Amino acid sequence: MKNITDYQHKKILVLGLAKSGIAAATLLHELGAFVTVNDQKPFEANPAAQELLEKGITVICGSHPPELLDEGFELVVKNPGIPYTNPLVSKAMEMQIPVITEIELAYRVSEAGIIGITGSNGKTTTTTLIYNMLEKGEKHPLIAGNIGTVASEVAMKATSENQMVVELSSFQLMGVDQFRPHIAIITNIYEAHLDYHKTKENYAKAKANITLNQTEDDFLIVNADQEELLELVSFSKAATLPFSTKRYLEKGVSIREGKIVYFGEEIISLEEILLPGEHNQENILAAIAAVKLLGVNNDAIIRVLTSFQGVEHRTQFISDINGRKFYNDSKATNILATKSALQAFKKPVILLAGGLDRGNGFSELVPYLSGVKALILFGETAHKLEDAGKQAGIQSIYHVDNVEEAVPLSYKVSEPGDIVLLSPACASWDQYRTFEVRGNIFAQAVHKLKESR
Template identity: 65%
Template sequence: MKNIADYRNKKILVLGLAKSGVSAALLLHELGAIVTVNDQKPFSENPEAQALLEKGIKVICGEHPEDLLDEGFQLVVKNPGIPYSNFLIEDALSRGIPIITEVELAYKISDADFIGITGTNGKTTTTTLIYEMLKEGQKNPLIAGNIGKVASGVAREATADHKIVIELSSFQLMGIREFRPKIAVITNLYEAHLDYHGTRENYVNAKKNIYKNQKEEDFLILNFDQEECTQLAAETKATVIPFSTEQYLENGVSVKDGYVYFKGEKVIECNKIVLPGKFNLENILASVAAAKLSGVSNAAIEKVLTTFQGVRHRLQFVRNFNGRLFYNDSKATNILATRMALTSFDQPIILLAGGLDRGNGFEDLIPYLHNVKSLIAFGETKEKLLKTGQKAGIENLHAVNNVEEAVPLAYSLSQPGDVILLSPACASWDQYKNFEIRGDIFINAVHKLV
């Protein structure tokens, strides 16, 4: 860790706690900053704030005081989830106070290079694959961000021999100033988080920040199957490495004659890859690019791709039971994610779907239901889904109370060779605290089958 003097004796406000806020406050305090933490949770119910106070850090809890910025702060470190429409953030901007997220702090103190991954879909799978490939290739990776430890905590541990592989959200990327990954990946760009960003343009601009500080000796891995991503190649100073599932790219990563190629070199036969689906192939190509640029051997890449069965709850292979293949895609909390899952299989599918009713219909699923032989619906949206299934011509339509009931029914309706797929197309909050709990219940129910 670099013991930098950039923050020494500066008055800094850490706005919002959670893991990233706690880590940022402790780090800044150690670097000699005069830190104040402000969090909405009352002090009596806030063990994190209590622990920071014991360290000598000033804490203000239970509200965001309107006059808070009158204390003369020189920097605000914002929790990524706090929108820029927050009145304190707007006040800080009007006063010209810089606003960063904890990722920027991690970069400032890190002795290790960063490999940063962003995009609308596939971030977690791509980040995990890159980490596993670098680990198999003995490149000393550390994983950070939304799926690992807090970035500044990881950066504390990192040496120059490490590589930090980090998943980055648009929320985090809005708060960077100097952050510069050696390798950056944009998996794809779709419309998302408009409640936070306001417009698609704002959302895409936030994603673009991943490469705004890159130079010619850095690399930007882009999805050339998307015109919007292709156009970014003209905007960056970095060396662009394109990937595509649809066209052969001599200077990038692509598929030809059943093999994955990196710059004309055969890397792995596609039939050996365990993860199903075209969208996962995109994630794989991006990961291969990052691994090859990091000096990982083809043998190490092949070892990972022939054994990696998916990130938990993201089209995760669960079990082959009597010839039925069970997949847990509980993270599919919207129609787009379920569409992508359905296109991953050529076999007959028994689809388990349903959850929180956000007022939308499911007609957009109809063109993707042609392989679905049975639909089992649950949750608040079950009636809507059954009507959609009827319109799609699915003959076997069933309603159940929950995921646990759906699994044995799905098995009873199936035949060897069928895929039994949990891909709800809905959030879980009508019945389950989060999608992870929903997916775990599915997994447990699958393993109870005898």
Template identity: 65%
Template sequence: MKRIQMYRNKKVLVVGLAKSGVAASLLLHRLGAFVTVNDWKPLSENKEAQSLLDEGIKVVCGSHPVELLDEGFELIVKNPGIPYTNELIKGAIEKGLPVITEVELAYEISEAKMIGITGTNGKTTTTTLVHHMLEAEKKRVYMAGNIGTVACEVAQEAGEDDTMVVELSSFQLMGIQTFKPSIAIITNVYEAHLDYHSSLHEYAHAKAAITRNQTEEDFLIVNADQPELMDLISHSKAQQLPFSTKKIVKDGLYVMDDSIYFRNELIISLSDIVLPGAHNLENILCAIGAAKLSGAGNQAIYEVLTTFTGVRHRTQFVREWNGVKFYNDSKATNSLATKSALDAFSAPTILLCGGLDRGNDFDDLLPFLSNVKAMVAFGQTSEKMLALGKKAGIKELWSVSGVEESVGKAAEISRSGDIVLLSPACASWDQHPTFEVRGDIFINRVNML
């Protein structure tokens, strides 16, 4: 960890707790800042805030009072989930105060090389694959960021000979100033999170911010199958390594003769890869690129790709029961991810879906429902999902109270050879705090069958 002095005696306001807010507060306190933490949850219900009080950090709980900005703060560190429309954040911006997220702090103190990974879909799988490939090459490597471990915590441990593989959301990337990964990956960009971002334009530019500060010494791995994305990053100073699942890109990663190539070098045959789903091919290409640029050999890459079967909550095989295979794809919080999951299977499928209603319809799923024999819907979008199923001509349509009941119904109506797929196409927040909790409930119920 770099012992930086830039925060010593500086007044910093951390807005929003959860894991990233707690980690940022403790780090800033350690770096000599005068830290105040503000969280909406009342102090009596807020264990995180109480723990920070014990460390001597000032805490203001119960609301986000704009009057806090009168206390002369020089910097705001914002929890990524808090939107920029929040009155306190808007007030800070109007006052000209810098507003960052904790990944900026992680970069400032990190001695390790950083690989940053973003995109609408595939971030977690790509991050995990890169981590495994570098581990297989016997390199010291840490996973961090949106994948679950707070980046500024990991950065305090990682040394100059280590590598941090950091999954980054658009929410995090909107709060960077100097953050600069040695290798950046943009898996893809599709319409998403428009309840947070004002437009697709803002969302796409947030993703592209990952390469904003890169120089000629850095690398950008980017999806050559998306012309709009290629235009968006055309001004990047980094060395570009394009990848494509549809065409040959001699200077990048591509598929030819049912094999994967890196800069014209044969890496692996597609038949040797065990990770299911055509959508994962993009993730595999990205991961190979980052691993090769980081010094991993072909044997390490081959070892991972012939054994890695998937990430928890992302088209994760759970169990076979009475000839029926159950898959947990709780991380599918948008219809694009559910399309990818449905496209991975050809067997008769029972789709478990539904969740938070963001106001969108799901008609784009229609072409992907041909193998769906039954739909079991729950949550705020239950009626929308069942209307979609009716439009698709699905005969068995069921509405249930939640994920747990959906497993019981699926078990009741399934037959040997079927697939039961939890792929909600919606966020979990109407019934569960995270998609992980939703997925764990599914897994536990399946294992009780």
């Protein structure tokens, strides 16, 4: 960690706890700041606030009172999930108090090089692939951000020998000032998080902040198959390294005659790669671009791609039971993610889907259901998904109470060679606390089924 004095004796407000708030408050306290933490959860039910108080940090709990800013704070470090419409945040901006997220702190104190990964889909898989490839290439990576440990906490321990591989959300990137990754990646841009950003333009602009401060000495890896994305980052000063799954690029990473090619150099055949789907090919190309820039050899890349079976809950292979392959894609909490998962498989699919009803229909999923031979549905959206299945001409549609019941039924209605895919196209909150819980229950049910066969 850099020995900086930027925050010494400054009054700083950390707004919102959770993991990022705890890490930010702890870091700033160590850097000599006068830190106040403000969290909505009452103090009596807030173990994190109690722990910070014991360290000598001022803690105010129960609400976010705007008058708190009258105490003369010089900086606000905001939890990414708190919107800028929050009265306290709005007042801070009116008072021209800088409002940042903890990723900015991580950048300022990190001695390590930073690889930042953002995009609508594929962030976690790309981040994990890069980490694994760097590890195999002996480049001493540390994983951080939305995946793994909070970035500022990792930055406290990182040295110049490390590479920080950081997954970044649009919420985090709205709160940057000097943040400048040496290598930035934007996997793709689709419409998302409009409840927070209000418009796709605002959302895309937040994503583009990843390259805002990059210079000619930095690199921007970008999806060349999205013209909209190329236009979005046309302002960037970084050296652009494009990737494409749809056309061959002489200067970039692409696919030629069934092989991944980096600036004309063949790396690996697609047939050797375990991770299924064109959407994962995008993630693989982006990851290869990043690690090649850092000198990772092809052997390390190949070893990862011939063994990596997917990130947990993201088209993750669980097991083969008598010729039926079971995949956990519980992270597919929207239609777009389920579309991508369905496109990944050429064999017949038994699709397990359903969940929280957010008021939307599923007609746009219909064209992607052509390879689905049976639908097993659960949750609030089961009947809406049944309508979509009927539009797609699916004859075998079943309703069950939950994911656990769906697994043995999926085996019963499937045949050797089929794919059983949990890809709900919905959030989990009608039945499960998180998509991770939903995915874990699916995996447990698959293992239980396998033991009984």
